[in-house]
Structures are given as C-alpha cells and as structure tokens.
Amino acid sequence: MRDYTTNQKITGPVLLTAPSWDDYELIDAGSGQKLERFGRYRLVRPEPQAIWAPSLPLDIWNRADAQFKRTRHDDSPGEWVRNQPLPEQWLLHYDNLRLWVRLTPFRHTGIFPEHTAHWEWMQRQLSAGARQSSVLVLFGYTGLTTLFAAQLGARVCHVDASRPAVRWAQANQEASDLLERPIRWIIDDVMKFVRREIRRGSRYDMIVMDPPVFGRGPKGEIWRLGEALPELLTLCTSILSQQPVGVLVNAYATNFSSIALYNTLAAVMHPYAGNVSAGELALYDTTAQRLLPTALYARWSST
Ligand SMILES: C[S@@+](CC[C@H](N)C(=O)[O-])C[C@H]1O[C@@H](n2cnc3c(N)ncnc32)[C@H](O)[C@@H]1O
Known part of the structure; x- marks a missing residue:
C-alpha cells in the first residue's frame, strides 16, 4: 500500500487569509x-x-x-x-x-472580501508569462477578480448567467476607470460557453472560477457543483493555452473537503507540469483576533 504520509508530492491543506x-x-x-x-x-x-x-x-x-x-x-x-x-x-x-x-435580498453585498486572498497568487502567476495574458473568469458575479486581472494588464473574459450581476460588474469597471481595458462581458451558461470556446479554438493562460453549489444559467440550465465540476474542469483543459499559468477553483458552503477539490483538480491537471495546492480561505476577525472560515479552494500553478 502507498504511504500517503510520506509521499512528498501531496501537500496538506493550506490556509489563506485575506490581506487587510x-x-x-x-x-x-x-x-x-x-x-x-x-x-x-x-x-x-x-x-x-x-x-x-x-x-x-x-x-x-x-x-x-x-x-x-x-x-x-x-x-x-x-x-x-x-x-x-x-x-x-x-x-x-x-x-x-x-x-x-449594495444590500441584496440574498444577504450578499456584491463583494466577497476573502477573494483578495488569491490576488497575490494571480499577480505572481500572471507576471510569469512573457506576453499579455488572457484570463477567463467563470461565475464572475460583480467582477472583482475580472477587474483585478484587467488592472494587471490581462485580457479578460468574464462569464456569468445574471444580467444584473454583469451590469454591476460593468459599473465597477467604470467606477474603477478601467473602461479602456480589454474585457469581454458574457451572459451565458458556463458549461455552454466553455463548449463553444472549445469549438472556436479559444485559449486562456489562466482560468479562475467561483462556482456556487447550485445555480442556473440564463435559460434555466442547472449547475450542481458536485456533479458538474469534474466535467467543467476537464472541458477547461481544452481551452488552456500552450503555456498556461494557473487554474483556480473557489467554492463556498459545500459538504466537500478541500481535499476533494484538490483531488478533482489534480486528476484533471495531471498531464501538466506544475503543482496543485488546496485549502481554506479565512477572514481575520480584528476584535477577537481569530479566523472566520469562508471558502475552500484548489489551484494549479505552472510554477
Ligand atoms: C455569487 S457568485 C459566487 C458566490 C459564491 N461562490 C457562493 O456560492 O455564494 C455565483 C455566480 O454564479 C452565477 N451562476 C450560477 N449558475 C451559473 C451558470 N450555470 N452559468 C453561469 N453563471 C452562473 C450566478 O449568477 C452568480 O453571479
């Protein structure tokens, strides 16, 4: 039997906290x-x-x-x-x-502050590429990650099923004075869009996704994380560029462990050199000085 405790290739979950x-x-x-x-x-x-x-x-x-x-x-x-x-x-x-x-009827505010915990990694990976990078943001919501990547100089494609969310993201683009940056705003079902991108031969250096546990595309297409994530990740490998720099999956409120996300991403990225890491995102509580767990993630990095 393989001794996983001594297998150097497997790293344990890593905790990431959002910067202040x-x-x-x-x-x-x-x-x-x-x-x-x-x-x-x-x-x-x-x-x-x-x-x-x-x-x-x-x-x-x-x-x-x-x-x-x-x-x-x-x-x-x-x-x-x-x-x-x-x-x-x-x-x-x-x-x-x-x-x-904004205060929305589902308690969200348009901002998931813990996402900023990935931005240092995004910046590092995107600066590893020699040319202008192309980034695909799936389930992009109000565009924080999209705008961060655009601000770094990447060409970005942002996909979300919700027209109001995309409008909100565009308002954030305008407020951030990034209207000149190359961002494609797409209102579509993520699965359908990625399949279409495969047919078109599109390629991305980095793919970032923030899938909900359950969601719907614009025509009512059902998204269930547990059933669809392996297929989506597999499809995504067909639109990675010759020299991809990163793939990131962020997930909330699932019954999965980050190890399950790790295994799913590692299985799909197996043919690629580089490494996969996974773990939890947390926010720092400034009064009690303790952490509040918020999300799970797994990410593949070329370096
Ligand atoms: C709010 S974000 C991510 C939030 C966080 N991951 C969570 O679960 O609370 C989820 C986004 O995914 C979008 N979405 C859900 N199902 C989708 C689908 N099938 N295709 C495209 N976007 C979808 C929603 O419109 C929403 O903006």
Whole structure:
C-alpha cells in the first residue's frame, strides 16, 4: 500500500487569509452571525460557520447600520432592517479599484472580501508569462477578480448567467476607470460557453472560477457543483493555452473537503507540469483576533 504520509508530492491543506483592507473589516463573529464594516457602514449578516460566542457585547451589534433578517431557511431571500437611512449603493476602494456595495435580498453585498486572498497568487502567476495574458473568469458575479486581472494588464473574459450581476460588474469597471481595458462581458451558461470556446479554438493562460453549489444559467440550465465540476474542469483543459499559468477553483458552503477539490483538480491537471495546492480561505476577525472560515479552494500553478 502507498504511504500517503510520506509521499512528498501531496501537500496538506493550506490556509489563506485575506490581506487587510482599509475599506473592509470583519469586526466580530458569533452566534451564527458576522458584524462587518463596508466603508463607513456596519452590517450584520448570517454566518453559519460562526457557532462560537461573539466577543463584543450585544449593544454594539445592535448599533450596526443594517441587519439582514432571514425570512425562512438559509437560501431564501430575506430583508435588510436598516437602523438608519443608508444610500442605495456606496463605493469601496481597494487600491485603484472602486467597487459598488449594495444590500441584496440574498444577504450578499456584491463583494466577497476573502477573494483578495488569491490576488497575490494571480499577480505572481500572471507576471510569469512573457506576453499579455488572457484570463477567463467563470461565475464572475460583480467582477472583482475580472477587474483585478484587467488592472494587471490581462485580457479578460468574464462569464456569468445574471444580467444584473454583469451590469454591476460593468459599473465597477467604470467606477474603477478601467473602461479602456480589454474585457469581454458574457451572459451565458458556463458549461455552454466553455463548449463553444472549445469549438472556436479559444485559449486562456489562466482560468479562475467561483462556482456556487447550485445555480442556473440564463435559460434555466442547472449547475450542481458536485456533479458538474469534474466535467467543467476537464472541458477547461481544452481551452488552456500552450503555456498556461494557473487554474483556480473557489467554492463556498459545500459538504466537500478541500481535499476533494484538490483531488478533482489534480486528476484533471495531471498531464501538466506544475503543482496543485488546496485549502481554506479565512477572514481575520480584528476584535477577537481569530479566523472566520469562508471558502475552500484548489489551484494549479505552472510554477
Ligand atoms: C455569487 S457568485 C459566487 C458566490 C459564491 N461562490 C457562493 O456560492 O455564494 C455565483 C455566480 O454564479 C452565477 N451562476 C450560477 N449558475 C451559473 C451558470 N450555470 N452559468 C453561469 N453563471 C452562473 C450566478 O449568477 C452568480 O453571479
């Protein structure tokens, strides 16, 4: 039998934390909720991972500017209860990026701050290529990763099923003064789009994806992470360039372990030199000085 504990090729899960960000802060977490600051506004949202006791007293939580209240279960819409009038949207700054925050009926704000934990890796991998890199962002949502890659000088193709999400991403592009950058905005089902790109002979140096556990394409096409991810990753290898630099899968709220993501990506990237790593993303709670786990990831790097 193979002794996995001594196999040098297998690395254990790696924890990545988002770098500190002036306009975003995780202030506290506990009792199934998190208290965050987006710019000057403090928000309370559900957080199923935070099963421990919060560190700040209740009256501080109660003074948040808005709190998301669930109407039924985890994935149903809810409502934002505002403790004071809030603008319909406001801008966050991240270096040269300008990103609109809005309070949506599914508790999201248009920003997953933990994604920034991948940006150092993206920058490193993209600077390894000699020419202008092409990047494909699947399930691109409001465009943070797309705009970060565009800002680094890459040509980017952003795919998402939701027209409002793509409009929001374009508003972020405009606010960030990146309208001149080469970004293709595509509203499509990810599987259909990648198959079409294979037929067209398109090629990408880096592919980044942030798939939900369950989703729908624009024509109701069903996406289920557990069933479709291996096939999507396999299809993606057919649109990698001659000298690809990276493939990243980020996933939330799954029953999978990061080792399952690792195994899935490693199996698909097996013919390529380079290495696969996997692990968890976490946000740093500035009050209690502990970590809040947020997502899983696996990524293949050429170097
Ligand atoms: C919000 S992001 C990722 C969020 C995070 N991974 C999560 O699960 O909470 C998910 C994005 O995937 C898009 N999406 C879902 N199913 C899709 C599909 N079949 N094709 C293209 N985009 C899809 C949604 O429109 C959404 O913008």
